[in-house]
Amino acid sequence: MGFVIAVDGPAASGKGTLSKRIAAHYGLAHLDTGLLYRAVARLLLDKSRALDDEQAAAAAAYALNLAYMDESRLRGAEMGEAASRVSVIPAVRAALLDRQRDFAAQEPGAVLDGRDIGTVVCPEAAVKLFVTASPEERARRRHRELVDRGDAPPYESVLADIRARDARDTGRASAPLRQAQDAILLDTTELDIDAALARAIAVVEEVRGASSLP
Ligand code: DC
Numbered sequence: 033m034g035f036v037i038a039v040d041g042p043a044a045s046g047k048g049t050l051s052k053r054i055a056a057h058y059g060l061a062h063l064d065t066g067l068l069y070r071a072v073a074r075l076l077l078d079k080s081r082a083l084d085d086e087q088a089a090a091a092a093a094y095a096l097n098l099a100y101m102d103e104s105r106l107r108g109a110e111m112g113e114a115a116s117r118v119s120v121i122p123a124v125r126a127a128l129l130d131r132q133r134d135f136a137a138q139e140p141g142a143v144l145d146g147r148d149i150g151t152v153v154c155p156e157a158a159v160k161l162f163v164t165a166s167p168e169e170r171a172r173r174r175h176r177e178l179v180d181r182g183d184a185p186p187y188e189s190v191l192a193d194i195r196a197r198d199a200r201d202t203g204r205a206s207a208p209l210r211q212a213q214d215a216i217l218l219d220t221t222e223l224d225i226d227a228a229l230a231r232a233i234a235v236v237e238e239v240r241g242a243s244s245l246p
Contacts, residue, residue: 033156035060035141037236038149041163042209043112043197044170046220046228050163051145053229054236058143063135065146065153066115068128070106071096073114083117086124093127109174109193116197119147120204129153147201150212159239160215161232167194169221 037054041047048064055062075092076083083089105111118124125148132153136142144153150160165173171191178185201209211217216235220228 033137034139035159035240036136036154036157037141037143037159037161038154038157038212038215039143039145039161039163040147040149040151040209040211040215041145041161042147042170042201043116043194044174045163045165046173046225047145047161047163049225050161050218050220050228050232051143053225054232055143057229057233058141058236060141060143061135061138062143063132063145065128065132065144065149066112067098067103067106068093068096068131069115069119069124070111071098071101072124072128073111073118074101074106076118077114083114084121086121089118089121090123090127093124096128096131109178109190113193113197116200120200120206122206125206147209148207150215151210152207155212159236160212161218161235162211162215163218163220163228165219165221167191167198170194 039047039051051064052062072089072092073083075096076085076088081088132144136144136154146153150157150162168191171187171194174194175187175190178190218228218231223231
């Protein structure tokens with residue numbers, strides 16, 4: 033196994049942007065594992081299947097080929113919510129586990145971000161970060177993004193959505209969102225992306241020590 037950096041955290045915590053920047057900094061491949069769950073939800077919706085149809089969801093997860101999926105149809109808050117709903121199904125999680133582990137096994141290493149990377153997918157990761165921010169700050173960021181895109185839902189409804197997603201992601205029985213015991217907490221409530229990246233790199237450097245990896 034190469035040098036794996038696991039980045040977990042709640043919705044809109046900035047973990048995706050941060051992971052991409054960490055991967056670019058170290059020249060490592062990056063997998064946004066939320067996209068896998070979003071893709072399963074997309075396949076179900078396209079086939080007019082219910083998001084809690086366990087058999088159809090598991091079949092979609094096994095059949096998944098991200099290369100054939102249009103990422104623009106996976107983005108957006110509704111798909112995040114739909115992904116959160118299919119992600120509670122244990123058979124879906126099981127179907128996606130090997131793919132994530134195969135990705136993590138590549139040399140010289142990889143950055144994976146999600147909810148259960150440090151706890152379940154890559155418990156042996158060299159570095160684990162748990163990226164979070166207050167629900168209000170995450171809602172403010174998400175709201176600003178939506179306004180910039182020409183959409184303007186009330187801030188209160190964005191905050192309510194974030195709280196509902198947090199409750200589902202942390203409350204599910206199978207691989208719930210939680211900070212791994214050996215993960216470093218990175219609270220970005222008061223940090224911009226450059227400051228968060230600098231902290232993350234400092235953590236990675238400490239782990240790498242004098243070694244030449246990656
Ligand atoms: O990171 P995201 O917002 O794209 O994730 C969408 C949903 O997918 C999230 O609310 C829960 C689920 N998910 C998960 O259960 N495990 C992961 N490793 C990544 C995402």
